[in-house]
Amino acid sequence: MKRIAEGDEKAFAGLYSGFYDKVYSVALMYLKAHQMAEDVTQQVFLKLWERRTSLESIQKVDAFLFITARNEILNIFRRQSVQASYQAFIRELFSQESATPEDLLIIKQKGRLMESIISKLPVRQQEAFRLSRFRGLSYEQIATEMNISLPTVKEHMSKALQHIRELLLTHKDELLLLFFLCSVSR
Numbered sequence: 001m002k003r004i005a006e007g008d009e010k011a012f013a014g015l016y017s018g019f020y021d022k023v024y025s026v027a028l029m030y031l032k033a034h035q036m037a038e039d040v041t042q043q044v045f046l047k048l049w050e051r052r053t054s055l056e057s058i059q060k061v062d063a064f065l066f067i068t069a070r071n072e073i074l075n076i077f078r079r080q081s082v083q084a085s086y087q088a089f090i091r092e093l094f095s096q097e098s099a100t101p102e103d104l105l106i107i108k109q110k111g112r113l114m115e116s117i118i119s120k121l122p123v124r125q126q127e128a129f130r131l132s133r134f135r136g137l138s139y140e141q142i143a144t145e146m147n148i149s150l151p152t153v154k155e156h157m158s159k160a161l162q163h164i165r166e167l168l169l170t171h172k173d174e175l176l177l178l179f180f181l182c183s184v185s186r
Helices: 009-031 034-050 052-057 061-097 101-119 123-133 139-146 150-170 172-185
Strands: none
Touching: 009 034, 009 061, 034 052, 034 061, 101 123, 101 150, 123 139, 123 150, 139 150
């Protein structure tokens, strides 16, 4: 370490050769990406060289290298976390802005039509359908919530879907108009 502190490049090359694979292995274990592990390893040795004048006080070189590698890996994880949060924010922002007034009107009309069709179902079929499609419950969960058997839930859903298909066919003119509006507004 004293020779490296004095700027001896051969001593640094020896340290680099002796510890490169170990530092790289640790980085690869955490990062799971070859290129990122290489970058971290290079960064660790670059920092070591940049701080060479203060290396004489270091007692355990391997501990210094692995602590530096750990810090670099944690920095990568922090950057990735910030990037992921920012990307999610941007996606949400653009998805909200992408709805034009025409799109919002069409969505509202589709919702009204669907609500009108669902409201024509028998009460228990409505309840089973809403629990399945709007709350995302499984048939088992619906059976528990409605206090009915699983086969009864399946029967309610089967009849509800059949009834909805029939009602949609009676509203095919409205659906064609909505489809036309959707394709024209794009």
